[in-house]
Amino acid sequence: MTNIQTVAVIGLGYIGLPTAAILATNGLDVVGVDVSQRTVDAVNEGRVPFVEPDLGIHVAGAVSQGLLKATTETPAADAYIVAVPTPLRADKSADLSYIEAAARGIAPMLRGGELLILESTSPPRVTQYMARYILGMRPDLSLDGNDGKPVVLFAHCPERVLPGRVMIELVTNDRIVGGMTPEAGNLAKALYSRFCQGEIFVTDDVTAEMTKLVENAYRDVNIAFANELSFISDKVGVDVWELIRLANRHPRVNILQPGPGVGGHCIAVDPWFIVAEASHDAKLIRQAREVNDSKPLWVVDKVVAALSSVSVDSEVAVLGLAFKANIDDLRESPSIQIALHLAETLKSRRINIVEPFIDELPASLEVHRNVELMDAELAVKRSGVVVVLVDHESFKSLDQDLLLGKTIVDTRGVLRT
């Protein structure tokens, strides 16, 4: 299938829907497939079921031009892109059940000659596992055609876009394309070059899988270094933000920023796939995960210590719940973990939560009677201790006079003068 006209994108989430939309606005005939009827209905009405800048306009445009539609049933197509979740199981291995379900939908539709791309972040050799799974259901098809049967081309092309900048980074980032055969790699490159203006590098499937995991592990290790410096600075009695700012004036030093821990569904997850694969050798990667995972409880201890210097009925202001600045995404947020701990540990105190990007508290917090969502000014006015968990832009312009006399636990270095 050298000339791809129709593409089925399986999974219309944070990656699948932007990819489907951008392929469609670049002239391909795209069908998005999702298990959620609500998602399918939203897309068919030209709506986006989550917040991502500029995605709405792409989806609405593609749907109105008739180039993008959504369905719950996998159709026949020239190319398939699988963009389903690969969550972490309790034993820190990857849950491949969504990939298996996508494969079961695709297998009966194949005629031979199709390109099948796995975009989901995956441990090494999962693309090969998916290929075996599909060819197990379709013994009339083959990986390389050596046996005279029609070929299906398999590739891994990991996404690397930053939430909040997805529509820009889809177009401008370089991409890694890993083919199980050279033909698969080259055809996948041709498909992505329909919209990607960055360079596209072709390699093998396992190297592509590892590249994605290594990128996120690299960031995790570097954030862990910054978080470890915050522990050490606290002991030594220096300001970690000043320390990092000064160290970064060295021409070959670029330390990241400490925070309340690492959130989101990628950086705190992907390094575990490497640890699971090479547990003896991945010592630094595992340690970094543990350092970052330990940070929320360290912050809780700091807040409890801060409370010992204020009156017994002092309230606590918690600024921010999102997993990072200026977005509404609360998934795997260390701030939620901290707020929950505070609500449970400090039952007798009011916890005044501020999150400008949401209208109501998540259910896990809502059930606590000592917790309330309010605006920043009111929360700070009412509280003796102010805890900063997210560096939202609006927190940076808080009236400094309001903070006079408050005990501040600032995990993001936002309220420093």
Ligand code: SAJ
């Ligand atoms: N964080 C810090 N200190 C820093 C930088 C980040 O504490 O100096 C924290 C953030 O607050 C957040 C977490 O780390 O809780 C992750 O945020 P992020 O902005 O570093 O990354 P994500 O999760 O939004 O997106 C990452 C990106 N990966 C890399 O930058 C290597 C993105 O390109 C990937 O596509 C995405 O993961 C993914 O889907 O894998």
